[in-house]
Each structure stands twice: as C-alpha cells, then as structure tokens.
Amino acid sequence: MLMRIGGEEVESAKGAWLDVINPANGEVLDRVPAGGREEVDAAVGAAEKALGGWSATGPRERGKILFHAAQAIRAGRQDLARILTWEQGKPLAEAVDEVRGCANVLEFYASIAGCLSGDFIRLGPAGDGVVVREPIGVCGAIIPWNMPAILMAWKAGPALLAGNTLILKPSSTTPLTDLAIAGIMERSGLPEGVLNVVTGTGESAGTAIVTHPGIHRVSFTGNTATGLAVREAAAPSLKEVSLELGGSDPMIVWRDADLPKAVQGAVRGRFYNAGQVCNAVKRIYVHEEIAAAFLEQHLARVRALRVGDGLSPGTDMGPLQNRAQLERIEHQVDGLREGGEGRILTGGSRLRGPGHDRGFFYAPTLVSEVRPDAAILREETFGPVLPVMAVPDLQGAIREANRSPYGLGASVWTRDLGIARAAFEGVRAGVFWVNRHLTVPPELPFGGVKESGTGRDIGVQAISQWTRTRSLFLGW
Ligand code: NAD
Numbered sequence: 001m002l003m004r005i006g007g008e009e010v011e012s013a014k015g016a017w018l019d020v021i022n023p024a025n026g027e028v029l030d031r032v033p034a035g036g037r038e039e040v041d042a043a044v045g046a047a048e049k050a051l052g053g054w055s056a057t058g059p060r061e062r063g064k065i066l067f068h069a070a071q072a073i074r075a076g077r078q079d080l081a082r083i084l085t086w087e088q089g090k091p092l093a094e095a096v097d098e099v100r101g102c103a104n105v106l107e108f109y110a111s112i113a114g115c116l117s118g119d120f121i122r123l124g125p126a127g128d129g130v131v132v133r134e135p136i137g138v139c140g141a142i143i144p145w146n147m148p149a150i151l152m153a154w155k156a157g158p159a160l161l162a163g164n165t166l167i168l169k170p171s172s173t174t175p176l177t178d179l180a181i182a183g184i185m186e187r188s189g190l191p192e193g194v195l196n197v198v199t200g201t202g203e204s205a206g207t208a209i210v211t212h213p214g215i216h217r218v219s220f221t222g223n224t225a226t227g228l229a230v231r232e233a234a235a236p237s238l239k240e241v242s243l244e245l246g247g248s249d250p251m252i253v254w255r256d257a258d259l260p261k262a263v264q265g266a267v268r269g270r271f272y273n274a275g276q277v278c279n280a281v282k283r284i285y286v287h288e289e290i291a292a293a294f295l296e297q298h299l300a301r302v303r304a305l306r307v308g309d310g311l312s313p314g315t316d317m318g319p320l321q322n323r324a325q326l327e328r329i330e331h332q333v334d335g336l337r338e339g340g341e342g343r344i345l346t347g348g349s350r351l352r353g354p355g356h357d358r359g360f361f362y363a364p365t366l367v368s369e370v371r372p373d374a375a376i377l378r379e380e381t382f383g384p385v386l387p388v389m390a391v392p393d394l395q396g397a398i399r400e401a402n403r404s405p406y407g408l409g410a411s412v413w414t415r416d417l418g419i420a421r422a423a424f425e426g427v428r429a430g431v432f433w434v435n436r437h438l439t440v441p442p443e444l445p446f447g448g449v450k451e452s453g454t455g456r457d458i459g460v461q462a463i464s465q466w467t468r469t470r471s472l473f474l475g476w
Helices: 039-054 061-074 079-089 092-109 148-161 176-187 202-211 224-237 259-275 291-303 321-337 394-401 417-426
Strands: 003-005 008-010 016-022 027-033 121-124 129-133 138-142 166-167 195-197 217-221 240-244 247-251 279-289 341-344 365-367 383-392 409-413 431-434 466-475
Touching: 003 039, 003 176, 003 202, 003 321, 008 217, 016 079, 027 079, 027 176, 039 129, 039 138, 039 195, 039 202, 061 079, 061 092, 061 176, 079 148, 092 129, 092 148, 121 394, 138 291, 148 166, 148 217, 148 365, 166 202, 166 341, 176 195, 195 240, 202 217, 217 224, 224 240, 240 394, 247 259, 247 394, 259 279, 259 291, 259 383, 259 409, 279 291, 279 394, 291 341, 291 365, 291 383, 321 365, 365 417, 383 394, 394 417, 417 431
Parallel strands: 138 166, 138 217, 166 195, 217 240, 247 279, 247 409, 279 383, 365 383, 409 431
Antiparallel strands: 003 008, 003 195, 016 027, 121 129, 129 466, 341 365
16 A cells, blocks of 8 residues: 555655554565655645645534544544554454544544634733634654554544644554545545655654644654653654653452452453553452452453454454564563563463464463562553452552553543542543543543553543644723
C-alpha cells in the first residue's frame, strides 16, 4: 500500500520500502513506503494548502463528513477487520470490535459538532469579553501498533472536527488499516490534504514530524521512554505536545466482589489483544479471604484460552504483534523466574508446535506470590502476563497499587459503595472503573497521571486540546 498525501497515493522519494509482517506466521504480507523528512515536508505542504478551506468550513459541515466516514467505516468493517487482524494479529472478532469503535468515535465527534463554542464574559461598564476557540493549524499525530484503528479515530476525530489539518504516522508495523481508513474518509468527502498518512519508522518519519517547524501540535501515543524523547525533540520548535503513554493498571478485588464477574473482567482485562492494551489489567490485588477461590477460577479460565491465528475461528487470543515485543515479554518473565520473584502458575514461555512455530505466540501466563519489589510490578508488561497478589486490607491494596510509576487506569471490584469511593480517592490514576475495566467510551476523556502522560484524548474535553483561544475585548 502507498502513503496518502494531499489525496494522492505516494511512494517515498528515495524509493525505500518497509515490509509489513503477519505476526501469526512471520510472513511478509505487504510493504509500505519508508517515509522521512521529504515526505513529511510534502504532507505539511498539502496540509497547509487544505487548512484555509477546512478551518473556514462550519463545524456542522465538518461533522457531517465525519459522520459519513463513520458510516462507511462501519459498513466496511469486515474488510477492515481482516486487514487489521492480518497486520496486528488480534482475533477477528476483536478487530471488528475495534473498527466499530473507530466508527463510534468519529460519530461521537460528528454529534457534538453543533456544540463547539467559545465564551462571552460581561466585564462591567468598560466592556465585554469574547473568548474565541480557533484551530491550532497543521498538527501531527503519532500512534503505536496495538490499536491502530481506534487510536487513529481518537486523534483524527477531535483534531479534524476542531478545524485542524493532520499528518498521521502509524506504527511502521501496522500501517495498513490506517491507510485503508484514510482512503475511506477521503471517499466520504474529506477534502484532499486534510488528513495525510505518512508511513515510516519513528526515527525517520516520526522525528521529522516532531521537529517540523510547520507542525504546531503533536499528539503522541506510545511508550514512556519514546514520549520523553518526543517532548525533548519538539521543544526547540515550541510545539504543543500531548503524551499518552504506558500503563500498569491495578485491579483491586474486594472480598464482597461478584467473583465470576471479577474473574471474567480479569481475563478480558488482561488477555484481550494478547495483553497489548495501555489500560489492560496489569496487576491484581485480591483480598486474602477470597484469593484462593479467585485464583482457582481464574486459572481455569486462563488455561482454557485458545491461542492461534486471529483469522482462525475459535481463537481467543492471537500472537504478540511483533518479534521485539515477544522477546521483551520473554525477557521479563525469564527475569522473574530466574530472580525467584514470583511463582508461575501457568504459561511462562513462548508457544511452539504446529500453528505457533512461525508466529510470535506467547502462552497466557498467570503469576502468584510476586515479591512487592519485583521488576514485573514496576515495569509495564505489554503482553499476556498477569501477576496476582493477595492483600489483607484496602489500605494495603491502595499502597501497592500506587507503588507503580504509572497512573493510567485502575479498578475496584466490590458491591460496597464506601470501598469503591475509598479506592477511587486513594488510587492515583487518570481513569477509574468500578466493577469494570478496559471499557473506554468516547464520552469520557482518557489519559493518565505520573509516567502515563500528560494529555487527554477523547471526550468533549479533547476539543480544547486541539484548539487555541483568542480573546476579544469589546469596549462599548
Ligand atoms: P513506541 O513509543 O515505540 O512507538 C509509538 C509510535 O512512536 C510509533 O509510531 C513509532 O514509530 C513512533 N516513534 C518511535 N520513536 C520515535 C521518535 N524518536 N520520534 C517520533 N516518533 C517515534 O510505542 P509502542 O511500543 O509501539 O507502543 C506501545 C506503548 O504504547 C505501550 O507503552 C502502551 O501502553 C502505549 N499506549 C498508550 C496509550 C494511551 O492512550 N496512553 C494507548 C495505546 C498504547
């Protein structure tokens, strides 16, 4: 597939290509141009050309185009989901779910188009004030490989509704779904140059976006180390940067929890998308009175997960998305085993044998008796590995939950409102669930605290990040 710049399909100026690998079998399934500085320059040119017309279009008109695009994406979800599973690895049902989620987000922004507003402030006898919200201009968005369809919508939905034009860089390992979605959006009425997709590596295309003087805001999603480098590289050009980074979400299971529901929530919360979700359940703190029953039921469910090619019917969990990620997870679990930092109850190694040999498969893994200082609790585990710890009381659970450098999401599972409230107040996280985890509706702003980042995606609130205010004083 080719890049999309200014409504055209484009090769890289240097004629260089990047292979896109199917993680279920390690085979090359397509290739995309390896873009860099020249392609980002061209995309900025196209985005600048489109900016005047697009930002002058009324928000309701922009919303209508997003709505048509959402409808077309939903109508094409089976084909898009197939592309997504091919390049990303997730089971087809999850891919359909993600594409539907992408359409939902665009529809959400279409639905609030009539509500974009500023403020009118009575200042007294001297005059009145008007606060006008304006688009920032040409913006950039850089996203990772775990949820390419939904994260594209999280950036493009509010950015485009607000009247900006955008240059999006997908991960070099999952560019195909985003290119296909961009094509659908253009065919749904998005003027050429409003959304440009530049493919390439982080070092090349990513750096070119972050440092480009013609790009005035960059919304970045990825891991914390990259986010810090992005912020530093963007500083000299005084770009606004928002960072949506890694997570290590704790799930607290209180002694009165609905156990089957909590077990179900933990299995889905951790093993959905092979654990490669920023706000996946990454640590469980379960009350010691129910810890044995919880672990027993949980273990049975984890052992029953069928791991395979996402396109094969009946697959519950696909491969990890790329070889480097598989090796990272192997390294983390091997370190835990060798350091005696925990007890592996199931899994703990990559999967081999027919159907698994050539792909990047790792066994669903459950770990208990984990030492509080274990590396696996400090670091993000972006894969199907779940440590479960027994705790004697809520204060202990909150203390352990907060020990992580991350603060993206967290949940408590209880029927007791007092416990729910105390956990919400005590755990530092940008998103908090009661009797739920993972679900992120477009209405709720999403983002973390601590090393999980500074920005907020989605919600009505995201519009304020994609706009700037200008103040007008009216002296009567
Ligand atoms: P990553 O940081 O390696 O890559 C993310 C994107 O940044 C890719 O497109 C990559 O090409 C690009 N990139 C890499 N180096 C760059 C550089 N120097 N300059 C500019 N761009 C560069 O992240 P990853 O490993 O692909 O993704 C997984 C991470 O993303 C996890 O930590 C996960 O928790 C996080 N994530 C966070 C959220 C959120 O909303 N907070 C959502 C999804 C994923």
